[in-house]
Amino acid sequence: MIKIIMHGCNGKMGQVISDLVKADKEAEIVAGIDSKDSIDNGYPVFTDITKCDVKADVIIDFSIAKAVDALIDFAIEKSMPLVLCTTGLSEAQIKKVEDASGIIPVLRSSNMSLGVNALVSIAKAATEILAKSNYDIEIIEKHHNQKVDAPSGTAIMFAEAINEVLNNTYSYNYDRHESNDPRPKEEIGMHTIRGGTIVGEHSILFAGQDEVIELKHTAQSKAIFANGSIKAAKYLTKKSSGLYDMNNVIFG
Incomplete structure (x- = not known):
């Protein structure tokens, strides 16, 4: 039986995970x-x-960025693997996560969904074909009105995966309202929508001459993220120190 500490247990995701683990043998x-x-x-x-x-x-973490520093210190002190799901981390915090992974196993992912992580691979393959044929790339993300970070960690994850294929030569554009210039080719536009109870929706648009290709993922409940985090926790208990992501869980 794997014993879990739930960091952020009384938040929405913490409660979903708690309910699912009750039925997990x-x-x-x-x-x-x-x-x-x-x-x-x-x-x-x-x-x-x-x-x-x-x-x-x-430890499974679904909390807020300001709580992550103390969490990392605690995980290191207890020599405990950490599944880190909180988004909106600063550059200093990301560096702290990387340093911690030299001591304990850390799995960090901006999205715990199997479908989202599969879509990352699909987007990278599409980029290989389409970006080199002058297709413009835009990412649109939608979430509920209580989400505080923008753009979402998942949108950034998509952008970074795509940019990796492009040798990290593209810039990110988060806001065009002050620009009166035509869209440059080597950029990825990212757009944020917040409203209602939208669980999560991400679209990647490849816009070319006279055609648009759209890759899209829609989350219909928080359970997809909870199930992914539980699988990640089980995976991480068998690993030595290092920095892992959901691809490690999916592909072993």
């Missing part, structure tokens, strides 16, 4: 960490991460 959540202990989860909840003294095999 291979895993259990033995403790939670959250800024507020306001929900009866059936396991102890610590509002101060440094006070958590429950032994576990792995």
Whole structure:
């Protein structure tokens, strides 16, 4: 039985993961960490991460960026693998994650969905063909009105994967309202929509002469991200120190 600490247990994703793990015969959540202990989860909840003294095999994190530094320190101190799902990290925090992976196993992904990670591979293959034929690339992401970071970590993940194919020669354009110039070829436009209860929707447009190709992923519930994080936690408990992502989980 894999013992999990749920960091951000009382958030929306933390609650979905908690419910799914209850039915999982291979895993259990033995403790939670959250800024507020306001929900009866059936396991102890610590509002101060440094006070958590429950032994576990792995941490799953769905929280907020400002909580990540203390989380990394805790994971290193406890020599505990970390599945890091929080987005909107600063460059300094990303460097801290990379440094931590030299000590403990860390799996960091902007999106835990199998479908999204499959779409990354598809987008890279499409870029090989289309960008070299002068197709413009635009990414559109839609989320609920409570999401605080923009563009989404998943949109950035798509952009970085595409740009890798292009030898990182394309710039990112987040806002064109002050520009009166034609669109340059070597850029990736990223557009953010926030409203209602949209779980998550991402579209990648390849716009060429007289035709548009669209790659799209729509999340219909948060369970797809929760299931992915649980699979990642099980995977990571068997690994040594290093930096992993969902491709490692999917392809072994």
